[in-house]
Amino acid sequence: MANLPFQILTTLGHRAKNELIEQTKHPLATQEKYLKTLLQHHQKTELGRHYHLEEIKTIDQFRSRIPILPYSAYDPYTQRIAQGEKNVLTPDPVIYINITSGSTGKQKKIPVTQRFQNSLGKANLASMGFLDTALRQRGKKLEKLLVTNPALIRGYTEGGLKYGPAGPGVLHTRKWLYEWLFAHPFTTLQVADSFTRTYLCLLFSLRNEELGGLIANFPMLILRICHYLEKYAESFIQDLERGTLPKDLDLDSKMRSRLNRRFSASPKRARELREILNTEGRLTPPLAWKNLAYITTARGGTSDFYLQHFSDYDLDHLPVFGGAFASAEGTFSVYTDVNNDASALAVNTGFFEFIPESEWDQENPQTLLATEVKPGERYRILVSNYSGFYRYDIGDVVEIGDFFEQSPTLIFRHRRGGILSSTSEKTTEAHVIAVLRSLQEEWGMTIHDFFVTLSEKEFPPHYLLNIELPPESKLEESSHFLRRFDELLKETNPHYALKREGEVPPPRLRILAPGSFDIVRERLIDRGVPDSQMKLPHISEDRQLFKGLTVQQEITLET
Structure with a gap:
C-alpha cells in the first residue's frame, strides 16, 4: 500500500510519456489538431467573437488574422474575469487566477480553468515518466x-x-x-x-x-x-x-x-x-x-x-532533472532525460510559434512553426492555449538545441529585455554566466553570487561587475580578475569585443559586503515576489534593486 502513489504516478507518467513521444513524431499534425480544437471551443467567448474564430480554418489564417500581443493587451480582460465576469476569454469556469512572480516585471493574472490545468497536467505526467525511466536505468x-x-x-x-x-x-x-x-x-x-x-x-x-x-x-x-x-x-x-x-x-x-x-x-x-x-x-x-x-x-x-x-x-x-519548462502562462516543453538543458516541445499543451532573431524589431514579425526552426538559433516563443491567450508573447528567449523525434528541443536562455548594452552590444545573462564560470575555474574559487549592471554618471556607461565572496574569502589578483572578465566577455560576445575597441569604456569590479544578496532578495520579497518564485537577475539596469549596497572594494581597469 505504501508504494501505491508511486505506482499510480509512474503508470500515468509512462502513459503520458508514450503519448507525447508519438505526438512528437508528427508535430505539425498534432499542433494543427490542437489549434482547431482550441479555436472551436473558444469561438463564442467575447474575444473569440471579436476575432471571428469561427471563420478561421487553417494555421495560415490564424497567423494572418490574430495579432501577436503582449500581456498588456489581455490585462483589461483578466481584470474583468477577476471581478467575476464569465465567458470573456474562455467558456469554461475559471477556478483560479495564476499570479506571476513579478521578479522580472509587472505581475500578471492568468485565468485557470480545469481544462487548462488538465492539458498542462499531461506534460507534467510525461516528465515524471521520463524521470522514472532515467532513474530505472541507473x-x-x-x-x-x-x-x-x-x-x-x-x-x-x-x-x-x-x-x-x-x-x-x-x-x-x-x-x-x-x-x-x-x-x-x-x-x-x-x-x-x-x-x-x-x-x-x-x-x-x-x-x-x-x-x-x-x-x-x-x-x-x-x-x-x-x-x-x-x-x-x-x-x-x-x-x-x-x-x-x-x-x-x-x-x-x-x-x-x-x-x-x-x-x-x-x-x-x-x-x-x-x-x-x-x-x-x-x-x-x-x-x-x-x-x-x-x-x-x-x-x-x-x-x-x-x-x-x-x-x-x-x-x-x-542527476539533475529539469522537469518541465513552464510558467504561469503554460507549459512549453518537457525534459526527456536528466543532466540535459534541452527539453522537447510539449506539442500537446499549446499551439507554438517562434519569432526568429532577425524579426525581433519588426512591428509585425513573421513567425516559424515547430518544424521550421533551426538548431543553434534563438527565438522568442509564442503560445496559444486554453487560458484564452492567442499568439501570446511570453517574453522568453529560447535556443533550439536539436530535435526529439521530429519536434524541436528548447533551451531557455533569458527573458526578453534581459540584455545589457552600454551602446548596442547586447550582452545577455548567458554571456556573463559563461564568463563567471570560466573565472571561477581559473581562480579555483567559488563566488557566492554576482550581477552586472551599468554605471549611472558616465556616457557611455561602464560595465559594473558586482560580486559577493563567501565568508572569510579573499579575491587574489583582483585587477587581473577584472582584466580576464573583460577578455572573456570579448570572446563570449563578439559584439562586446567590437564595441570595446572604441565605444564601450573598460569595466569595473566591485566587491560587495557579505550578505548583500540577502538584502537584494529581501527587497524582491518586499515587492511581493514569493521566495519560491524568485529569479535573481545576473544582469540588470534596475539600479534601485541594487542601490545602497556596501562596496568593500572597487577596482578599475586602465584603458
Missing part, C-alpha cells in the same frame, strides 16, 4: 520527496476567485496525492514564513532515511535547503531526540498544534545523524539520505550559475 526509483514550495492561496478576487502563484493552485487540486508523495506533511507547506516552512520540511523529512529526491523551482532554493541542513544540523538532531518542535519558529498556535500531532521523537534516526555529523563535521543531503537519487529544478538561464555550486554540498554526482 538502478533507482521514485521515492518520497522533499519540497519547500509554499502551498498558500494568496487571497480572493473581487469576484470570489482564489488567486496566487501557479504552484499552490496545482498542489491543492491533488492534495491527497502529494500528502503521500512528500516526506513531510502537506501542512508544512501552508506555513507562511519562509524560514519556518523550510526548517519544518527538513525536520520532518530527516525522520525518513529513505528520502529519494529534492525538488525546488530554482537551484538557488536547493542551495538554501543545503545551507539550512548544514547550519542547523545540531538543532535538527536535538528536535528529533526530544520529539518537539522548536519554540522560536514563527507558527500560530493552531498550526503548531496541527504539526505537533504529526511529529514525535525519533531517537534512532537522531543517533544516526549525530554519528554522521561527528564523523563528517557537517550534514549534507547525500550524507543525511543515502538513498537520495535525483534533484528536480530549473535548468538554463539564471539557473546555470547556481548549478555550479552544487559541488559545495556534494550534490554534483546526483
